[in-house]
Amino acid sequence: xATYKEIKGVTVQALDADPVLNVGTWASGPSLNTARYQASGxxxxxxxxxIVGGAIPPASPNxxxxxxxxxxxxxxxxxDLGTAKYGAGSFGTTTAAxxxxxxxxxxxxxxxxxxxxxxxxxxxxxxVRGYSGGSGTTTxxxxxxxxxxxxxxxxxxxxxxxxxxxxxxGDLNTARSAGAKPSNGTQTAAIFSSGxxxxxxxxxxxxxxxxxxxVNTQRSAAFGMGTxxxxxxxxxxxxxxxxxxxxxxxxxxxxxxxxxxxxxGQDVPNGAGTATSAIAAGGVNHPGSxxxxxxxxxxxxxxxxxxxxxxxxxxxxFLSGGATLKGFGRGAGIPTGTWASxxxxxxxxxxxxxxxxxxxxLAIGGTPSPGYTEVxxxxxxSxTGDLNTGRTELGGAGxxxxxQAFAGGSPNYDLNETFNGTSWTEGTDLNTGRQGxxxxxxxxxxxxxxxxxxxxASALTELxxxxxxxxTGDLNTARxxxxxxxxxTAAIAVGGLPPPSGAAITEKxxxxxxxxxGDLNTARYYxxxxxxxxxxxxxxxxxxSDVANVEGWNGTSWTEINDIATAKAAKFAASSTGGAxxxxxxxxxxxxxxxxxxxxxxxxxxxxxx
Numbered sequence: 001x002a003t004y005k006e007i008k009g010v011t012v013q014a015l016d017a018d019p020v021l022n023v024g025t026w027a028s029g030p031s032l033n034t035a036r037y038q039a040s041g042x043x044x045x046x047x048x049x050x051i052v053g054g055a056i057p058p059a060s061p062n063x064x065x066x067x068x069x070x071x072x073x074x075x076x077x078x079x080d081l082g083t084a085k086y087g088a089g090s091f092g093t094t095t096a097a098x099x100x101x102x103x104x105x106x107x108x109x110x111x112x113x114x115x116x117x118x119x120x121x122x123x124x125x126x127x128v129r130g131y132s133g134g135s136g137t138t139t140x141x142x143x144x145x146x147x148x149x150x151x152x153x154x155x156x157x158x159x160x161x162x163x164x165x166x167x168x169x170g171d172l173n174t175a176r177s178a179g180a181k182p183s184n185g186t187q188t189a190a191i192f193s194s195g196x197x198x199x200x201x202x203x204x205x206x207x208x209x210x211x212x213x214x215v216n217t218q219r220s221a222a223f224g225m226g227t228x229x230x231x232x233x234x235x236x237x238x239x240x241x242x243x244x245x246x247x248x249x250x251x252x253x254x255x256x257x258x259x260x261x262x263x264x265g266q267d268v269p270n271g272a273g274t275a276t277s278a279i280a281a282g283g284v285n286h287p288g289s290x291x292x293x294x295x296x297x298x299x300x301x302x303x304x305x306x307x308x309x310x311x312x313x314x315x316x317x318f319l320s321g322g323a324t325l326k327g328f329g330r331g332a333g334i335p336t337g338t339w340a341s342x343x344x345x346x347x348x349x350x351x352x353x354x355x356x357x358x359x360x361x362l363a364i365g366g367t368p369s370p371g372y373t374e375v376x377x378x379x380x381x382s383x384t385g386d387l388n389t390g391r392t393e394l395g396g397a398g399x400x401x402x403x404q405a406f407a408g409g410s411p412n413y414d415l416n417e418t419f420n421g422t423s424w425t426e427g428t429d430l431n432t433g434r435q436g437x438x439x440x441x442x443x444x445x446x447x448x449x450x451x452x453x454x455x456x457a458s459a460l461t462e463l464x465x466x467x468x469x470x471x472t473g474d475l476n477t478a479r480x481x482x483x484x485x486x487x488x489t490a491a492i493a494v495g496g497l498p499p500p501s502g503a504a505i506t507e508k509x510x511x512x513x514x515x516x517x518g519d520l521n522t523a524r525y526y527x528x529x530x531x532x533x534x535x536x537x538x539x540x541x542x543x544x545s546d547v548a549n550v551e552g553w554n555g556t557s558w559t560e561i562n563d564i565a566t567a568k569a570a571k572f573a574a575s576s577t578g579g580a581x582x583x584x585x586x587x588x589x590x591x592x593x594x595x596x597x598x599x600x601x602x603x604x605x606x607x608x609x610x
Contacts, residue, residue, distance in 0.1 A: 014319040015310065018326065018604065022304060022311035023257040024248070029279060029299035030074045034066050037265075037284035037295050040090035040099045042134075042183045043272025046279050046301060047072030048094045050114075050272075053102065054282065055086040056295065063104060067119075069094050070272070070279065075299070079118050083110065087130035089143045091185070096138045098161070101129045107148050111166075113138050123165050127157050131177040133192045135185025135204075139163035142187045142204065145195070147177035154197065158204070160187055170208045174200045180224030180233040183272045191228040193249070194236070196220040198343075199379055201249075203228050214379045215254050216599065217245045217340075221265035223283070225302070226275035232257075232302065234280055236265040242285045246302075248275060256601070260300055276304040314602055325607040330581035330600045331535055334552040337581070337600035339564050343380045345586050347372055348593035350570035351526070353396025353439065355403040355419075358582040358597075362419070364405045366570075367392045368591055373424075375400050376584065381595070385423040389415050393481070395439025397447035397464075404444040404464070406430055407437045407452060416469070418444045430469050432460055436480030438493065438529075446488045448509070453480040457498055461514070463488055473513040477505050481570075483529030483538065490533045492517070492553070497525035501544045506558070508533060518557040522549045526569035526589065531580035537561075537598065539585045542569035546589070550598075552580060564596050 036054030043049030088102030132146030156175035179195030188206030199214035222236030244259035264283035286294030352366025359378035371390030394408025401421035413433030434452030441447025445466030459478035479496030504523035524541030536553035568588030
């Protein structure tokens with residue numbers, strides 16, 4: 001018999017006490033001497049930070065040259081800037097720093113460096129700008145992005161500094177300003193997170209910018225700390241308010257951690273330290289043009305658990321107290337997951353098919369644009385190749401680059417098309433045409449078409465092997481406008497419409513036959529489905545009127561969880577092949593382009609072994 005180590009590559013540890021949740025804590029620190037926002041600053045560590053310049057309304061002019069340094073116990077004033085300004089890009093340490101551009105009555109490209117005792121003007125940037133990101137040292141740095149209202153608006157331009165002059169290098173992929181920069185980034189390893197144009201994150205490798213995983217919450221003017229592979233961002237402006245949200249970047253994904261005590265931000269992030277030990281100082285907590293009372297001197301200090309403390313990471317499995325098996329991951333957090341607004345589809349519609357995953361999905365056909373297909377990349381929707389035959393109330397399966405669309409409201413109702421990432425190709429038709437069916441499957445070579453109407457509610461099930469359809473075991477209860485999710489060998493079929501107001505029925509598929517299992521709490525049809533046979537969501541639908549209900553499936557039963565924001569039926573819910581810890585739901589009837597994202601928090605839970 002195989003051991004867990006042989007299967008997963010790690011042993012199951014026996015621990016006397018549970019590891020701590022690795023979400024960090026914020027604590028109050030010493031206040032700045034001068035309240036300000038839109039200041040510049042950075043710092044290598046939590047105990048060696050600096051802040052300079054900034055805006056201090058209602059003074060007129062409302063900009064300052066004041067410079068303060070932090071030693072871990074207090075802020076002390078140091079020599080002022082040569083020119084009072086705010087919104088300048090910055091990088092460096094308490095003894096060797098640089099600020100570039102900013103606003104001193106007009107947007108500028110001037111640059112000053114700090115040598116530990118005074119500021120000196122050096123060669124100007126090539127591009128005028130404010131609110132840019134910056135990384136590096138006074139002999140090897142980079143400034144990127146920003147804003148120049150009089151010269152093209154939001155900027156994508158990046159420039160490197162060699163200690164004496166500036167050279168333009170590869171642009172950001174997405175022009176923006178007020179993103180969160182790393183306090184310890186370098187000329188060859190930087191990161192620019194979110195900003196004023198969305199959730200986009202890009203990393204710099206010394207020659208080009210690459211888009212990586214988006215932040216969970218879009219914000220501008222957030223504080224940034226750390227490096228390109230271990231960054232912390234907190235606060236910022238997410239209309240209509242400044243927020244407290246804090247997120248941690250581990251080089252591949254963003255995780256929500258403990259929030260700031262007070263929502264605030266500033267258009268040039270002034271964070272210092274690392275992703276595990278940092279400070280956030282100053283800022284403003286009032287949207288728009290704040291009065292002086294909305295600017296703060298507050299400093300907060302961030303710390304993750306001590307390196308000597310065992311910390312939970314996603315995927316951990318261990319014996320607690322040597323007796324109870326526990327695991328830590330998103331799946332256990334589904335009952336408390338939440339929905340948030342995401343980028344809208346380009347064309348509002350309903351009653352179509354879906355395929356793919358949380359970060360790579362398709363919305364296919366539907367009304368009122370029955371041939372239209374859009375692809376989701378995890379942050380936005382783009383139009384891609386249309387179906388050859390437009391239709392509604394069809395089934396879908398596969399991935400965003402290998403999908404399938406079958407059945408639906410067309411003259412023949414039996415059509416089958418496959419997608420290769422750019423275009424659709426007609427394939428072998430279903431044996432029995434129908435509409436209002438549902439489909440699922442991990443690829444466009446292994447899928448299942450379930451139920452529908454022809455013309456009344458149908459129990460038919462057909463399997464696709466990449467070249468032909470085969471009729472197989474029927475559903476126990478005939479229905480249309482249902483949802484199916486999972487694979488061609490392990491799926492569930494949920495909801496649907498036998499009269500008068502929808503079904504609560506759930507059936508499980510084992511590759512050859514269907515078995516009735518636990519019902520939904522709320523019977524409905526036109527329900528969206530996402531997940532697998534063991535972890536799923538049933539989203540929205542209709543009971544005769546649209547509902548916002550969302551239920552989570554754990555393999556045996558359904559539990560009511562947080563609703564979507566707006567009651568909708570006939571949503572595109574992706575994916576039929578992914579899990580239920582992360583999901584999207586878009587569109588719906590009446591035709592809408594709204595997209596919502598579901599995220600379940602990591603939760604520590606007891607694992608029952610049978």
